[in-house]
Amino acid sequence: MNAEEVRIGLLLPTTGIDSGQGTDTTNGLELYLTQTGYTAAGRKITLLKEDDEAKPALALTKLQKLIKEDRADFVVGPISSAVALAIRDYVHQNATPLLVPAAFTRLLTSPKQASPNIFRISETSDQANYPMGTWVAQHTNYRKVVVMASDFAGGRHSAEAFMAGFRDAGGEIVTELYPPFETIDFSTYLTRLNSFKADAVYAWFAGADAIRFVKEYKERALPGRLPLMGHSVLTAEPVLRAVGDAAVGLLTVGAYTATIDTPENTNFVVEYETAYKAWPSRYSECGWIAAALIVKSIDALKGDLSDHSLVLSALTNALPRIAPPRGPMEFDAYRQAISPIYVTRTERKAHRLMNVVIDKIPAVSQQATWRWWNTD
Numbered sequence: 001m002n003a004e005e006v007r008i009g010l011l012l013p014t015t016g017i018d019s020g021q022g023t024d025t026t027n028g029l030e031l032y033l034t035q036t037g038y039t040a041a042g043r044k045i046t047l048l049k050e051d052d053e054a055k056p057a058l059a060l061t062k063l064q065k066l067i068k069e070d071r072a073d074f075v076v077g078p079i080s081s082a083v084a085l086a087i088r089d090y091v092h093q094n095a096t097p098l099l100v101p102a103a104f105t106r107l108l109t110s111p112k113q114a115s116p117n118i119f120r121i122s123e124t125s126d127q128a129n130y131p132m133g134t135w136v137a138q139h140t141n142y143r144k145v146v147v148m149a150s151d152f153a154g155g156r157h158s159a160e161a162f163m164a165g166f167r168d169a170g171g172e173i174v175t176e177l178y179p180p181f182e183t184i185d186f187s188t189y190l191t192r193l194n195s196f197k198a199d200a201v202y203a204w205f206a207g208a209d210a211i212r213f214v215k216e217y218k219e220r221a222l223p224g225r226l227p228l229m230g231h232s233v234l235t236a237e238p239v240l241r242a243v244g245d246a247a248v249g250l251l252t253v254g255a256y257t258a259t260i261d262t263p264e265n266t267n268f269v270v271e272y273e274t275a276y277k278a279w280p281s282r283y284s285e286c287g288w289i290a291a292a293l294i295v296k297s298i299d300a301l302k303g304d305l306s307d308h309s310l311v312l313s314a315l316t317n318a319l320p321r322i323a324p325p326r327g328p329m330e331f332d333a334y335r336q337a338i339s340p341i342y343v344t345r346t347e348r349k350a351h352r353l354m355n356v357v358i359d360k361i362p363a364v365s366q367q368a369t370w371r372w373w374n375t376d
Contacts, residue, residue: 006040006298006305009048009066009096011059011077011087017182017208018054020238021079021283025101027276028287029076032295034275040295041303052078056086063087067096073305074099076290079283081105081125081154091117095308097315099293101286105153106161106370109336119293119315119335121286123255125157126369128341129204129231131361132253133165135343136229139359140251142199144172146226148189148213149204151178158204158231164372166202174198183209186216193226201226206233211242218246232257232355235346237281240353247346247353255339256282256326257355265325279354285325292322328363338365 010029012022026049038045048070052059059078066072075091076099078084084103091098092115100108100120104127107113109120136142147163149155156178163173174196177189193201201222205213210233217228232254233239235247258269258279268288272280280288297314298305305311319337320330327340341364344355 004043005046006043006074007046007048007070007072008294009050009070009072009075011050011052011063011066011075013054013079014049014051016053016055018079018206021102021207021236021281022051024238024281024283025076025079025287028272028280028284029291031272031275032288032291035271036295040298041301043298043303048072052080052083054078054080054083056080056083059083060087060090063090067094072096074294076101076287078103081108081157082152084108085153088113088115088118091115097311099290099315101290102283103154105157106366106373107153107157109334109366110370110374111334114334114336116312116335119331121289121293121337122282123339123341123364124336124366124369125154126161127339127364127366128253128255129158129161130165130369130372131341131364132231132343133162133167133171134169135253135359135361136202137166137169137171140200142171142227144174144198146174146177146193146196146198146201147203148177148179148201150181150183150206150209152181154206155181155204159202160373161369162202168372181209184212186213190216190220190222193222198226201228203228203230203234205230206236207238210234210236210239214239214243214246214250223249227251232282232344235344235355236283237279240346241278244353245348248348250346251343252346252355253341253343254282255341256285257342257344257357259344259354259356260326260342261357262325262327264323268325279352280325289322289324293318296322332365332367334366336366338363340364
């Protein structure tokens with residue numbers, strides 16, 4: 001390899017249940033790098049791609065290869081919260097910065113587990129789901145809610161955060177249902193909904209699980225009796241492309257949607273659609289931000305990445321100096337992004353399914369949402 005190259009490792013799923021999210025993250029990152037000519041401070045940027053398949057043990061092996069054998073200067077990934085927790089200690093013990101575009105378990109940037117080498121671009125499981133619990137209690141007539149989520153860290157932490165916010169605002173959780181990750185048939189769980197007296201369902205399912213869940217929910221005509229809400233992974237662009245009108249009417253919450261009305265996002269959507277013939281998703285935007293952070297940091301250091309502490313400082317200071325499509329962002333003391341959060345409703349407009357912004361919660365920090373569980 002050319003010694004002047006900057007090597008960025010991508011630890012993202014390109015096969016399996018989260019492959020759509022991995023592809024969108026890569027697309028967003030490559031869009032930004034294409035615009036910079038795959039260079040920063042005069043140094044060529046090379047991508048090293050590893051498929052983690054959203055499997056924790058495999059991901060750790062792939063990460064070790066990227067850092068020890070391939071000598072990556074930066075790593076972008078993962079998507080899965082389970083993978084993020086599995087690789088956390090290895091990242092903490094090594095000098096290579098990890099930029100996390102999606103894995104949002106609250107534990108990763110909590111006081112006890114935050115690492116100076118880990119920077120998270122997406123919101124935490126609390127930053128969207130906790131305020132959504134409050135929002136639902138204040139802006140809808142739903143007072144009794146059933147919670148459903150994938151039975152792993154990302155799903156359970158999201159459910160817990162929503163329930164805490166909803167209860168704090170006076171709402172009641174009727175019951176909790178946790179289908180296994182990669183559930184093929186949700187019928188057993190959906191049939192049980194008929195026995196509960198509830199006003200709505202709040203759900204967290206991502207990737208292929210989200211596609212199957214939303215389709216089955218619609219096929220059983222449940223939206224008319226129990227309106228469906230959830231985190232934005234439930235209606236991310238890869239999901240919408242697969243489920244079609246089954247998603248219409250869903251209320252979701254997250255840090256990004258392609259309908260955000262800002263000049264920065266308008267330009268991003270046009271550029272992304274031109275390149276990939278599709279609208280960007282939350283994963284696309286996080287990939288774009290990851291690339292922007294790396295390039296801006298390299299530029300600030302004039303291409304010299306030899307001092308690890310200076311690289312970490314450059315990454316921290318770069319975020320307020322870029323113009324993210326979602327709006328202004330900054331890192332907190334634990335290198336977790338402080339971000340605007342958007343409540344959306346899925347609608348079909350001009351022959352396109354889209355998550356339309358109906359409310360904005362500005363500058364949400366993890367500190368403002370972790371008080372219900374953090375004891376430090």
